[in-house]
Amino acid sequence: xATLTVYSAPGAAVPTTGFWTRARKAGLAFLVIGxxxxxxxxxxxxxxKSARFTFTQTITGAHVDIPAQPGAIAFGLLCAxxxxxxxxxxxxxxxxxxxxxxxxxxxxxSFLCWQVASGRxxxxxxxxxxxxxxxxxxxxxxxxALGGVLCERSGVINVAIEGQLLTGAFAGALFGTIFSSSWxxxxxxxxxxxxxxxxxxxxxxxxxxxxxxxxxxLNLFALGFTGFVFTQLMAQHQDKYNFAPVFPSWQVPGLSRxxxxxxxxxxxxxxxxxxxxxxxxxxxxxxxxxxxLRTRAVGEHPTAADTVGIKVYRIxxxxxxxxxxxxxxxxxxxxxxxxxxxxxxxxxxxxxIALAALIFGRWSPFGATLAALLFGFSTALAQVxxxxxxxxxxxxxSMLPYVxxxxxxxxxxxxxxxxxxxxxPYLKG
Amino acid sequence: xxxxxxxRPARGMRLVSVLAVGGLVLAAAGCGKPPAxxxxxxxxxxxxxxxxxxxxxxxxxxxxxxxxxxxxxxxQAAASKNSNIKVDFTQSASEADYQPNLNNFVSQKCDLIxxxxxxxxxxxxxxxxxxxxxxxxxxxDNLPLANVFSIQFDTxxxxxxxxxxxxxxxxxxxxATYGGIKIPPVTIFMDGFVDGVAHYNQVKNAHxxxxxWDKAAQNGSFTNDFSDQNKGRSLSDAFVAQGADVIMPVAxxxxxxxxxxxxxxxxxxxxxxxxxxxxxxxxxxxxVFLSTVVKNxxxxxxAAVAExxxxxxxxxxxxxxxxxxxxxxxAPYHDFDSKVPAELKTEVDKLKQDIISGAIKVTSPAQPMxxxxxxxxxxxxxxxxxxxxxxxxxxxxxxxS
Numbered sequence: 107x108a109t110l111t112v113y114s115a116p117g118a119a120v121p122t123t124g125f126w127t128r129a130r131k132a133g134l135a136f137l138v139i140g141x142x143x144x145x146x147x148x149x150x151x152x153x154x155k156s157a158r159f160t161f162t163q164t165i166t167g168a169h170v171d172i173p174a175q176p177g178a179i180a181f182g183l184l185c186a187x188x189x190x191x192x193x194x195x196x197x198x199x200x201x202x203x204x205x206x207x208x209x210x211x212x213x214x215x216s217f218l219c220w221q222v223a224s225g226r227x228x229x230x231x232x233x234x235x236x237x238x239x240x241x242x243x244x245x246x247x248x249x250x251a252l253g254g255v256l257c258e259r260s261g262v263i264n265v266a267i268e269g270q271l272l273t274g275a276f277a278g279a280l281f282g283t284i285f286s287s288s289w290x291x292x293x294x295x296x297x298x299x300x301x302x303x304x305x306x307x308x309x310x311x312x313x314x315x316x317x318x319x320x321x322x323x324l325n326l327f328a329l330g331f332t333g334f335v336f337t338q339l340m341a342q343h344q345d346k347y348n349f350a351p352v353f354p355s356w357q358v359p360g361l362s363r364x365x366x367x368x369x370x371x372x373x374x375x376x377x378x379x380x381x382x383x384x385x386x387x388x389x390x391x392x393x394x395x396x397x398x399l400r401t402r403a404v405g406e407h408p409t410a411a412d413t414v415g416i417k418v419y420r421i422x423x424x425x426x427x428x429x430x431x432x433x434x435x436x437x438x439x440x441x442x443x444x445x446x447x448x449x450x451x452x453x454x455x456x457x458x459i460a461l462a463a464l465i466f467g468r469w470s471p472f473g474a475t476l477a478a479l480l481f482g483f484s485t486a487l488a489q490v491x492x493x494x495x496x497x498x499x500x501x502x503x504s505m506l507p508y509v510x511x512x513x514x515x516x517x518x519x520x521x522x523x524x525x526x527x528x529x530x531p532y533l534k535g
Numbered sequence: 536x537x538x539x540x541x542x543r544p545a546r547g548m549r550l551v552s553v554l555a556v557g558g559l560v561l562a563a564a565g566c567g568k569p570p571a572x573x574x575x576x577x578x579x580x581x582x583x584x585x586x587x588x589x590x591x592x593x594x595x596x597x598x599x600x601x602x603x604x605x606x607x608x609x610x611q612a613a614a615s616k617n618s619n620i621k622v623d624f625t626q627s628a629s630e631a632d633y634q635p636n637l638n639n640f641v642s643q644k645c646d647l648i649x650x651x652x653x654x655x656x657x658x659x660x661x662x663x664x665x666x667x668x669x670x671x672x673x674x675x676d677n678l679p680l681a682n683v684f685s686i687q688f689d690t691x692x693x694x695x696x697x698x699x700x701x702x703x704x705x706x707x708x709x710x711a712t713y714g715g716i717k718i719p720p721v722t723i724f725m726d727g728f729v730d731g732v733a734h735y736n737q738v739k740n741a742h743x744x745x746x747x748w749d750k751a752a753q754n755g756s757f758t759n760d761f762s763d764q765n766k767g768r769s770l771s772d773a774f775v776a777q778g779a780d781v782i783m784p785v786a787x788x789x790x791x792x793x794x795x796x797x798x799x800x801x802x803x804x805x806x807x808x809x810x811x812x813x814x815x816x817x818x819x820x821x822x823v824f825l826s827t828v829v830k831n832x833x834x835x836x837x838a839a840v841a842e843x844x845x846x847x848x849x850x851x852x853x854x855x856x857x858x859x860x861x862x863x864x865x866a867p868y869h870d871f872d873s874k875v876p877a878e879l880k881t882e883v884d885k886l887k888q889d890i891i892s893g894a895i896k897v898t899s900p901a902q903p904m905x906x907x908x909x910x911x912x913x914x915x916x917x918x919x920x921x922x923x924x925x926x927x928x929x930x931x932x933x934x935x936s
Contacts, residue, residue: 313547
């Protein structure tokens with residue numbers, strides 16, 4: 107299997123052949139789901155009037171009202187039509203992504219027409235707030251996944267993202283409070299991430315330890331260590347050690363007024379802008395620079411890279427440490443970028459979701475970011491639906507982000523290929 | 536050279552095991568030793584028999600600034616009053632730790648094992664059935680077993696006051712509440728809160744909306760844990776987007792996210808804290824706490840340990856904290872004292888009297904039932920010095936905290 111796929115682009119989906127291409131499969135799925143949505147959400151929305159969507163962060167301001175039942179049916183059918191086009195057309199091309207996205211958007215809108223209109227407390231959904239919450243939920247995942255990209259593209263599996271995030275969050279809060287400066291916290295967080303990364307690098311690259319086992323152990327270590335200091339020190343003297351200043355939000359004049367997306371992307375704090383910059387930077391770096399080419403070479407075929415004079419170990423060490431910087435800063439978002447204090451196990455598994463986003467995003471910075479945003483969106487959506495008083499039991503709503511991730515990974519992405527030398531220690535011989 | 540490379544993975548695994556053990560030991564150490572504050576208040580008297588009180592926290596941890604830390608305070612208070620009592624605790628990192636933690640204390644021959652939280656109900660039940668001679672107390676659950684003392688709280692009563700207060704204080708006429716996990720000890724706060732708002736709407740002919748909890752459908756907003764502050768924060772952002780200006784998080788540590796966000800919003804909205812007076816347990820956020828729905832876990836655990844020492848603790852019975860016995864109450868307004876209208880304060884006080892007298896009945900599907908085993912009367916001694924009470928279910932007055 108490995109010999110067959112070596113020539114496909116790294117991280118790309120394994121192409122399927124025959125009549126049932128990926129486009130046709132997705133098309134059929136959306137056709138069925140769209141018709142089902144129209145047939146189920148429509149009747150369910152019957153006794154409700156209309157759903158209001160505001161473009162602001164509150165329930166007042168510019169808005170559209172969509173009548174519940176016609177809206178649910180129309181958007182469901184639009185989703186089915188997009189599916190039908192995919193099915194008839196059947197080729198993978200640039201249009202594929204567009205059509206799949208459209209079908210997804212229509213599906214969500216059909217669902218929302220029913221849900222928002224049937225809200226017990228409110229029939230208004232503030233889209234500005236939804237996009238803002240989406241970005242906030244996605245931010246730590248984006249940082250974590252970028253850290254993963256750097257590691258795994260150079261051939262080191264990074265299961266320790268959770269530990270890096272946690273250590274970053276911890277160090278950010280602790281040192282941010284001690285120096286009463288969020289910038290000091292940020293530097294400490296980066297160093298904290300590097301600390302976990304250094305352990306990962308030395309043990310994986312020099313001592314050839316199984317990298318998955320190593321990642322799990324490092325997560326355990328980070329949890330124990332931060333938990334210990336938290337209980338013994340931070341929790342007992344909260345105002346001295348656990349009350350860090352939070353980065354203020356910076357508004358981009360003009361752009362922050364863009365309806366819906368403005369508040370999310372151009373009214374955030376330092377971390378939002380850093381994340382955007384890093385995604386672009388890592389993408390360009392990975393695919394356009396000498397460093398990127400060498401990184402990918404080392405991740406695909408270290409022996410070949412070595413024979414042309416690339417220093418495999420140096421590249422791997424450098425990338426793993428850099429990943430620690432990024433993931434550490436991502437963890438700091440949770441404390442000095444959001445609530446200002448640390449809590450034991452604050453990351454609550456976000457590192458593992460970042461790992462899923464990395465794979466779902468096919469080891470590419472933009473892909474991982476989209477995956478993180480999808481997860482963030484479903485988290486934010488579940489939350490806002492519970493707030494407006496959706497008739498769906500909250501147990502099901504809180505499953506939504508995970509179900510969405512599983513469906514996306516299993517259904518839409520298909521088979522993906524990791525960098526060929528991912529997780530394989532290199533022995534210069 | 537080659538030999539060196541062959542040996543590397545073995546050396547590596549040795550280092551990894553050091554890390555793994557280190558992590559586990561630290562995690563355990565974080566849980567291990569209590570901050571040594573025993574015997575702090577002057578000279579404790581020694582009375583009763585030597586007693587070892589052992590507490591198992593739930594996953595919120597000993598420093599959750601909420602009911603675990605409150606319960607531990609009560610244990611410590613018992614120890615500081617009586618030098619014959621010594622107390623210990625252990626933390627549960629996950630629900631899988633409940634059983635081993637309880638069993639560990641059984642083998643340490645503790646005189647009383649205090650299990651904190653309804654989530655520990657099943658584990659405590661199993662442990663109590665397996666060790667009929669071991670005494671247990673459980674907070675927030677009702678276990679009809681002859682060796683278990685059930686400490687429960689009718690928090691809906693104090694939640695009712697909080698709901699009324701929130702409705703009266705809200706300017707946007709929208710208030711909100713959310714929970715950590717959907718379990719009765721959490722939802723009982725929310726039931727009371729919703730009913731309190733409804734009562735306000737009824738007597739004032741107002742239309743204050745409650746977001747986050749539907750009492751009839753028993754469905755609402757939850758963070759699904761008690762530690763994820765960022766989730767708590769984003770939930771409260773969603774409430775604020777819908778216009779809420781008073782929020783009551785019943786989510787332990789996760790609720791701190793709401794407090795932090797309210798502080799960053801510079802008084803745009805206020806927070807009603809739960810379990811322990813927020814201005815004491817999370818003092819750095821005191822400026823945003825309108826009040827607190829207090830659940831006097833501390834007094835109840837203190838009494839349970841003290842009575843174990845005095846030999847008066849009766850398994851199979853229990854206590855229910857109510858407004859009448861100060862087991863639950865509404866905390867002082869602190870920074871909001873000048874902002875809450877005097878008229879509203881009077882109404883809240885009046886409401887409290889009405890609930891105590893029974894003129895107003897607060898109901899909730901999560902309301903505690905007296906344990907149905909043993910003598911049948913749920914009675915507890917009312918003070919830390921363990922004088923047996925004569926009648927009624929009672930939690931001691933909060934003088935000792």
